[in-house]
Amino acid sequence: MRRGLHAGRKGSGGFSLNVFTQDEIDDIHLATLEVLEETGVFVEDDEPLDIFSDGGCWVDRDKRNVRIPGHIVEEAIRSSPPSVKLCGRDTKNDFMVEADRVYFVNFDEGVKYTDPWTGEHRDPKLKDVADCARLVDAMSDIDGYESAICCTDMPQETYALHGLFAALQNTTKPIGCEAIDKWEARKCIELGALVVGGMDELRDRPIVNLGVCPVSPLKLPRDATEVIIETARAGLPDTILSMAMCGGSSPVTLAGTLVQHNAEVLSGIVLAQLTERGAPIIYGSSTTAMDLRYAAASVGSPELAMIGAAVAQLARQYRLPSYIAGA
Secondary structure (H helix, E strand, O other), rough: OOOOOOOOOOOHHOOOOOOOHHHHHHHHHHHHHHHHHHOOEEOOOOHHHHHHHHOEEEOOOOOEEEEEHHHHHHHHHHHHOOOEEEEOOHHHHOEEEOEOOOOEEOOOOOEEEEEEOOEEEEOOOOOHHHHHHHHHHHOOOOOOOEEOOOOOOHHHHHHHHHHHHHHHOOOOOOEEEOOOEEEEEHHHHHHHHHOOOHHHHHHHHOOOOOOOOOEEOOOOHHHHHOOOOOHHHHHOOOEEEEEEEEEOEOOOOOHHHHHHHHHHHHHHHHHHHHHHHOOOEEEEEOOEEEEEOOOOOOOOOHHHHHHHHHHHHHHHHHHEEEEEEOO
């Protein structure tokens, strides 16, 4: 089992970037608890509403609004494992994700592809997915493979399943996939179980992990909650990743956006822990600023780096592993 280098431990004199002081992090956390308890989150589907209600949250079924008391949020953070194991088909590629260890994976999920042989900019195909997985497998400094591109020559409802099948054939590193509903999540999990020999073996050696995105501001749509619930029941790692945009779908200030971002991610973590206590979760972020010229996400900008550093600081506060987008 590999463990990456620690980032910024005082004893080693390593580089670190702390955007906020401890007092400011505490203020963001307390503001997040207030948002979750007083404003709540919109939850689209009935099953998560039942889970939240049974777990002690206040549920308005007419408005589909869930308000989560602070003690339930705190308990969900405590019950989330501080270490999450990600495994590959080859055990030499296994690694442990923890709050302050650093690894690198490719990001996902591209909808266009530049053919490396012809230079053509086109829709990606299943063969391109396989090529991307093979490329990542050959790169020693990339620790895991995320669903790099979608396979547009397959039915949209099964993009993730076809992509996972191609990845399993072409990389021996841990694989992250993007299921869009309960059925597809279950099939991706079953496919991983076939490779390792069964569901119990997959729980012990999770060669497949999943990821979901809440919708800003403060919404848990059906596709996200179905995957959170299915993944938690299977005992597999799940990355819950907010993609808020400062000045667009979230407040223009860094602190205000982080409060909303934190509320969205923590609401998903609460759902996972109420579904299956101890479910492995990775705290995710692709939150950035909105480019006011194009009303688009500003990826690779200084603001994204600042938000990413702040999110990593929040995750360390909670003793949770984090997954941060970058460019």
